[in-house]
Amino acid sequence: MTSTRATLLQVAERAGVSLASTSRALHGTGASPAMVERVRTAAAELGYSADAIGRSLRLKKTFQVAFAVADIGNPVYVEMMRAIHEVLAPHGYRVVVMSTGDTATSTTELVRSLNSGFVDGMVVSPLRTDDRLIREIQQAPVPVVVIGRALDDRGISSVSTDSAGGIGAAVRHLHALGRRRVGFLNGPLDTTPGAARQRGFDAVAGEIAFDRADQEVAGDFTVTAGLEAARRLLARGKLDALVAANDLLAIGAIRAVRELGLSVPEDVAVTGMDDTEIGRVFQPSLTSVSLGSTERGRAAARIMLRLADDPDHAAQQITVGPELMVRESTGGVR
Amino acid sequence: MTSTRATLLQVAERAGVSLASTSRALHGTGASPAMVERVRTAAAELGYSADAIGRSLRLKKTFQVAFAVADIGNPVYVEMMRAIHEVLAPHGYRVVVMSTGDTATSTTELVRSLNSGFVDGMVVSPLRTDDRLIREIQQAPVPVVVIGRALDDRGISSVSTDSAGGIGAAVRHLHALGRRRVGFLNGPLDTTPGAARQRGFDAVAGEIAFDRADQEVAGDFTVTAGLEAARRLLARGKLDALVAANDLLAIGAIRAVRELGLSVPEDVAVTGMDDTEIGRVFQPSLTSVSLGSTERGRAAARIMLRLADDPDHAAQQITVGPELMVRESTGGVR
DNA sequence: AATCCGATTGGAAACGTTTCCACCTTCGCC
DNA sequence: GGCGAAGGTGGAAACGTTTCCAATCGGATT
Numbered sequence: 001m002t003s004t005r006a007t008l009l010q011v012a013e014r015a016g017v018s019l020a021s022t023s024r025a026l027h028g029t030g031a032s033p034a035m036v037e038r039v040r041t042a043a044a045e046l047g048y049s050a051d052a053i054g055r056s057l058r059l060k061k062t063f064q065v066a067f068a069v070a071d072i073g074n075p076v077y078v079e080m081m082r083a084i085h086e087v088l089a090p091h092g093y094r095v096v097v098m099s100t101g102d103t104a105t106s107t108t109e110l111v112r113s114l115n116s117g118f119v120d121g122m123v124v125s126p127l128r129t130d131d132r133l134i135r136e137i138q139q140a141p142v143p144v145v146v147i148g149r150a151l152d153d154r155g156i157s158s159v160s161t162d163s164a165g166g167i168g169a170a171v172r173h174l175h176a177l178g179r180r181r182v183g184f185l186n187g188p189l190d191t192t193p194g195a196a197r198q199r200g201f202d203a204v205a206g207e208i209a210f211d212r213a214d215q216e217v218a219g220d221f222t223v224t225a226g227l228e229a230a231r232r233l234l235a236r237g238k239l240d241a242l243v244a245a246n247d248l249l250a251i252g253a254i255r256a257v258r259e260l261g262l263s264v265p266e267d268v269a270v271t272g273m274d275d276t277e278i279g280r281v282f283q284p285s286l287t288s289v290s291l292g293s294t295e296r297g298r299a300a301a302r303i304m305l306r307l308a309d310d311p312d313h314a315a316q317q318i319t320v321g322p323e324l325m326v327r328e329s330t331g332g333v334r
Numbered sequence: 335m336t337s338t339r340a341t342l343l344q345v346a347e348r349a350g351v352s353l354a355s356t357s358r359a360l361h362g363t364g365a366s367p368a369m370v371e372r373v374r375t376a377a378a379e380l381g382y383s384a385d386a387i388g389r390s391l392r393l394k395k396t397f398q399v400a401f402a403v404a405d406i407g408n409p410v411y412v413e414m415m416r417a418i419h420e421v422l423a424p425h426g427y428r429v430v431v432m433s434t435g436d437t438a439t440s441t442t443e444l445v446r447s448l449n450s451g452f453v454d455g456m457v458v459s460p461l462r463t464d465d466r467l468i469r470e471i472q473q474a475p476v477p478v479v480v481i482g483r484a485l486d487d488r489g490i491s492s493v494s495t496d497s498a499g500g501i502g503a504a505v506r507h508l509h510a511l512g513r514r515r516v517g518f519l520n521g522p523l524d525t526t527p528g529a530a531r532q533r534g535f536d537a538v539a540g541e542i543a544f545d546r547a548d549q550e551v552a553g554d555f556t557v558t559a560g561l562e563a564a565r566r567l568l569a570r571g572k573l574d575a576l577v578a579a580n581d582l583l584a585i586g587a588i589r590a591v592r593e594l595g596l597s598v599p600e601d602v603a604v605t606g607m608d609d610t611e612i613g614r615v616f617q618p619s620l621t622s623v624s625l626g627s628t629e630r631g632r633a634a635a636r637i638m639l640r641l642a643d644d645p646d647h648a649a650q651q652i653t654v655g656p657e658l659m660v661r662e663s664t665g666g667v668r
Numbered sequence: 669a670a671t672c673c674g675a676t677t678g679g680a681a682a683c684g685t686t687t688c689c690a691c692c693t694t695c696g697c698c
Numbered sequence: 699g700g701c702g703a704a705g706g707t708g709g710a711a712a713c714g715t716t717t718c719c720a721a722t723c724g725g726a727t728t
Contacts, residue, residue, distance in 0.1 A: 005475040018708040052452055054684025057387045057713050078407045097431035118386055118452035141339040223615045255617055281557045283589055352678045388714030391683050
């Protein structure tokens with residue numbers, strides 16, 4: 001590692017030409033072939049590469065977009081990230097993932113990232129949303145697109161889905177299979193998805209008569225938390241169906257079922273949500289409600305592109321419908 | 335979203351004081367309480383927040399560190415990221431993940447990220463390493479720490495592990511259990527981990543006599559690729575032990591075993607590598623070689639801190655030993 | 669009462685880049 | 699051969715911030 005990196009001025013001096021010509025020769029247009037050759041050589045000799053900071057200060061553009069997410073460990077965010085990258089990369093944007101790490105302080109962290117971040121825009125999928133976060137998004141210095149909650153009224157661009165309806169579809173599916181003792185395994189209720197999925201379960205549980213309907217809340221949306229919560233849920237009484245708020249929770253739940261010597265789907269049918277790859281290859285493969293992660297990521301990225309072009313473009317809300325993918329964990333296939 | 339964001343100069347004008355005083359009042363020291371109050375008010379009224387680009391240009395510091403990784407979908411990288419974040423965050427650094435996305439162009443992408451990135455340093459875990467990449471790392475404008483391959487001779491800081499030895503430990507474990515027909519399920523051989531693990535298997539296969547030893551290479555280190563490759567491997571003849579180069583491949587392999595109506599670990603014992611969370615909660619839980627992802631991440635981050643402080647600090651190489659974690663998939667527990 | 673010291677303040681430069689503007693050269697055309 | 703246009707080049711400003719340095723002010727000490 002050389003102690004100091006070469007600057008454009010040094011290249012200019014070495015080439016014996018002006019700073020302006022050097023810049024043009026390397027990047028812009030309007031330089032003679034001889035000039036280009038000369039400057040290129042000098043730049044190569046010095047191992048020059050343009051400093052992103054200086055360039056961005058002048059251009060007022062970083063060509064970076066952030067994807068801010070509470071927990072990068074959740075495969076659904078990985079899918080979204082791939083989709084966002086796929087849309088943005090051809091337009092010259094790099095996608096950087098900022099994991100807020102600790103979900104408790106995610107709001108504050110997010111805001112700070114935004115204001116002092118090196119990005120032209122941000123796609124954010126917050127686990128928890130409060131008024132302060134919304135206000136910060138509204139007065140953010142760069143465009144923000146929210147994945148995960150409709151915010152029609154506030155002039156914020158968002159891509160949302162109907163996860164409540166998705167839970168309903170899963171419950172109806174289980175009922176149609178003849179299951180009558182259903183357990184709902186949700187994530188934290190103070191999160192946006194947790195709250196929505198709870199609404200979905202409450203609604204459908206009011207419509208459909210079960211012999212028994214119980215529920216339990218996991219500490220977060222991870223496999224481990226799902227395992228623990230499912231143990232508690234199953235300890236309270238026999239169930240023949242488990243609706244998990246998320247694929248990771250469902251995987252934990254399946255383990256809990258088997259710990260009791262029961263089998264999936266014969267004794268207990270299990271559904272997840274998010275239609276992740278791990279759910280598809282798990283054994284049994286997971287019946288899961290797809291919320292179109294890839295589609296949502298793509299939609300968010302497209303809105304971002306539009307806003308990057310024209311920051312005053314009207315806010316836009318898109319909704320992606322849920323779709324039930326029936327697989328082995330509810331006895332669907334084979 | 336306001337059309338233009340407030341600058342420090344605007345705050346200064348509104349407060350009726352100089353630019354220098356404004357900066358001091360907000361950030362530095364040596365300003366009178368009255369001045370601080372006055373400037374704070376003006377800043378609040380304008381909704382001012384410092385521009386990261388301008389600040390970085392002057393400070394020559396971004397307080398960001400990149401973690402560049404080929405495939406963020408692999409949980410082992412998530413673990414590393416958490417560890418890196420954990421070490422760096424208390425020192426005021428933000429960790430951003432740059433997924434090179436397509437592994438084929440990962441080298442080129444990586445280099446570009448580095449040179450034009452908004453980071454003070456970079457921790458990189460390359461899947462494929464060639465001379466060009468090494469040269470780029472050596473002349474990188476910011477400190478780089480490599481996770482995944484010892485590069486002692488080149489003056490590059492790295493944190494590596496003995497994955498070859500780890501494969502050896504897994505094979506020996508299976509042999510000790512009485513398994514005599516072993517299959518090795520590796521990832522691409524042109525990757526750094528693929529090559530190392532191949533060496534490990536070749537070495538131990540030369541030492542220990544098996545009745546049968548076969549192997550197959552998966553297209554990448556994912557569950558899906560593991561499933562497909564394991565199908566091919568198992569189709570070629572009966573095996574009673576499978577050594578997978580990674581937990582994801584192992585999970586795919588278990589599915590392939592079961593598709594044949596065989597059970598794990600009774601008919602076929604399976605080992606993975608990386609000791610990921612998903613492997614621990616999978617069913618059966620996965621016997622896996624821990625390569626200390628968290629420990630490696632932490633070590634890399636600590637080296638990075640040192641280099642950020644003193645870029646000319648001598649390069650440092652750390653090695654973390656592998657450790658076999660015996661679980662259900664080889665019949666270890668219960 | 670004069671001087672000195674410390675505490676605050678403002679002016680100005682600097683970080684590295686791009687681009688506007690003005691100037692110069694050269695070529696083509698009348 | 700002169701004139702206009704076109705193309706290439708250099709000077710200088712600008713982006714937003716921090717910090718060095720000098721200058722001012724007030725109070726305290728001799």
